[in-house]
Amino acid sequence: MFKNLVTSAVFAGVAVGVIAAALQFWMVTPLLLEGELYETGARVHFATDGSTQSDAGHPALFTEPARDLMTVGFNMITFTAFALLLAVGFALVERGGHEITAKGGLIWGLAGFIAMQLAPAVGLPPELPGTIAADVELRQVWWICTVLATALGLGLIAYGPMAAGLVGAALIAAPHVIGAPHLDTYFGVAAPELSAHFVAASLGTSAIAWALLGLFTAALWVKFKDA
Template identity: 60%
Template sequence: MTKNLLSSAVLAGVVAGLIAALLQFYFVIPTLLEGELYESGARVHFATDGSTQSDKGAPSLGGDFTRHAMTVAFNLVTFTGYGLILLALMLFAHEKGHALTPRTGILWGLAGFVAVQLAPAIGLPPELPGTPAAEVAPRQMWWALTIIVTAVGLALMAFGRGPIALLSIPLIAAPHIIGAPHLDTYFGIAPPELSAHFVTLSLGVALAGWTALGFLCAWFWTKANDA
């Protein structure tokens, strides 16, 4: 069982990581590079000398092979780690009598997306380079707490019964009621439209990656055990 778990999770993580990396290259990274132009001053959002704003348009990916290779490697490692955790949880639920199929794997992937990506992004959305933010340590603590309580809340919602299941609502809402650490005022370098577009693209790619991961974890597992 352990061998099949490891092999299935690794295969699923590699494939999902490649999918996420390709989507990032096409959608997210051009927007990220455009944000870096504003960070460096090569483009200006609010001009103060009477000059016009810089033209809109994302730069090409360029030939920074090392940076792009690190992006691929990061996605492979990250999604492989997520795959190991996700499949272990799926198998635990399977042993308790819950079906494990590629279709239910998609639901698990969506739950992972909500817990790890969407819920934290409500308070701490993905940021373009140069975006001012609160201190790192409080943000990391809030981020980790949000993931944990959201995951527990989703588990109660899916598998709990009666009043126990209702506890999922205040549990999931708790980090957002407390509030993520933020600065007292808003100021940034890049246009807000670009920042909003970056958040949308980042979450969309994450959704695709997690959905693929859940499906592939279940698919590789079922194929390994049917063989």
Template identity: 60%
Template sequence: MTKNLISSAMLAGVVTGLIAALLQFSFVIPSLLEGELYESGARIHFATDGSTQSDKGAPSLGGEMTRHAMTVAFNLVTFAGYGLILLAAMVFASGKGHAITPKSGLIWGIAGFITVQLAPAVGLPPELPGTPAAELAPRQIWWFCTILATAAGLAFIAFAKGPIALVGIALLAAPHIIGAPHLDTYYGVAPPELSAHFVSLSLGVALAGWSCLGFLCAWFWTKANEG
């Protein structure tokens, strides 16, 4: 069983990592590179002469092969690791009578997206270059605690019976009631419209990636255990 779990999760992680990288190259990275132009001063949002930006062209994906290769490698490693955790949780739940199917895997993937991406982004959205943020350590602590609380909350809601399931709602809400660390004021150099677009694209791509991961983990697992 362990062999099937590892092989299924790794295959799902590799395929998902390639899909996620392609989506990032198509949607997220162009906004990221444009944000770097504002961060470096190559573009200026509402310059003193009244113009909104310089005449420099839009950022190009060419000429950064090393950086893009690292993006692909990061996606492969990250989704392979997430795949192992996700499929292990699915197998554990299957021992309690919850069948593993591609359809249920899709639901598990969406739950993973909510846990790792969406819930933390409510307090700490993805940051475009040129966007100031609070001190790193408190943000990391809040981010990690939010993931743990969200995972536990979803587990209570999905598997607990009776009023105890309400504990899940409390766990989901707790990090956001406490609140994420934020600056007292905002002074970013990138346009807020670009930042909002970057956040929406990042979360959309993450949702697609996690959905693929959950579906593929379940699909490879069922194929490995057929017969």
């Protein structure tokens, strides 16, 4: 069981890490580099005379090689860790009498995306460089609580009785009822259109990566288990 768990997670995590990095280089990195131009003052959204100075331009797909290699490595390590968590979940639900399939793994992956990315982004969307935000420690606490509450809530809805499902729904809603920490006003150096594009691209690439992670991990889990 342990060998099956680790093997399926490592293979899936490495593969998805490479795919996620490629998607980020294509869809997210250019927007990130654009945001850094605004952060450093190399590009401004409005000049002092009120005239528009933004220029979408043609930002590069890549940064310096060392940074790009770190992005690939970080994605591989991160998604391997997430795949291990999924595999542990597979083992637990199989002990409870539930069968794991590749199609079911896809749903697990999407649930992971909801818990780790989408639910926290409702209160704290991905931010471009230079974005002014509330105290980082408060945001980290809210983010962690939201991830844990959402993951537990989804688990209760999926595998618990009706009453547990209601508790799960309440858990998912609780962090948003409390509210994420925010400043009293909105301001930043980058164009709001760029920020919106960055949020959409970040969440889109994460959704694809998580769906593939669930699919690959479950498919490999079944393959190694039956081998």
